[in-house]
Amino acid sequence: MKILIAYFSQTGNTEKLSRAICDAVNMDADLMPIEEVKGVDEYDVVFCGFPVHVHSVPEKVHSFIKLLPQGKKLAIFSTHGSMRANEKAKTAIEHAVSLASKAKVLGTFGCRGEVNPRIIENLAKEPVNRPWCEEAQGAFGHPDAADLADAGEFARKIIAKAC
Numbered sequence: 702m703k704i705l706i707a708y709f710s711q712t713g714n715t716e717k718l719s720r721a722i723c724d725a726v727n728m729d730a731d732l733m734p735i736e737e738v739k740g741v742d743e744y745d746v747v748f749c750g751f752p753v754h755v756h757s758v759p760e761k762v763h764s765f766i767k768l769l770p771q772g773k774k775l776a777i778f779s780t781h782g783s784m785r786a787n788e789k790a791k792t793a794i795e796h797a798v799s800l801a802s803k804a805k806v807l808g809t810f811g812c813r814g815e816v817n818p819r820i821i822e823n824l825a826k827e828p829v830n831r832p833w834c835e836e837a838q839g840a841f842g843h844p845d846a847a848d849l850a851d852a853g854e855f856a857r858k859i860i861a862k863a864c
């Protein structure tokens with residue numbers, strides 16, 4: 702089996718998760734930023750990772766998932782500043798799943814990722830954003846060792862399902 706782990710990551714959190722997934726699958730795997738992916742035909746399973754942006758899926762990830770071919774086995778993962786149970790973070794992953802109109806989604810995973818303090822500072826200038834900013838500060842230090850272990854477990858389950 703050949704695996705692709707394609708990720709979008711601006712500050713490194715989703716990339717860390719991608720590396721943990723790559724280590725956990727322990728087989729022939731290519732790990733690369735989503736913009737470097739030339740094609741997916743040679744891969745049996747595609748893992749696609751992204752940071753939640755403005756409660757949704759970043760544009761370049763949007764089109765990547767949408768364009769995956771019929772029946773391609775797909776696993777989706779994300780990092781987000783909100784708490785793990787946050788409805789909007791869950792909705793972003795559900796949205797990513799809904800974009801996979803042709804691919805076959807085998808599973809999803811999400812965990813917190815620390816938010817660039819400058820972004821929190823800027824957003825906090827608007828009082829309406831302050832509750833989220835406080836929540837996002839709690840993501841400091843994530844993804845941590847436990848998150849990376851959970852991501853590895855997720856990856857192994859996906860591979861078992863794909864076999």
Ligand SMILES: Cc1cc2nc3c(=O)[nH]c(=O)nc-3n(C[C@H](O)[C@H](O)[C@H](O)COP(=O)(O)O)c2cc1C
Nearest residue numbers: 710711712713714715752755756780781782783814
């Ligand atoms: C422009 C921008 C918008 C963001 N919007 C959200 C959001 O709506 N909800 C959320 O939980 N986190 C949000 N975040 C936080 C990121 O999802 C989080 O820090 C993530 O782990 C960053 O991943 P990366 O390091 O791979 O880029 C946002 C971050 C940025 C830069």
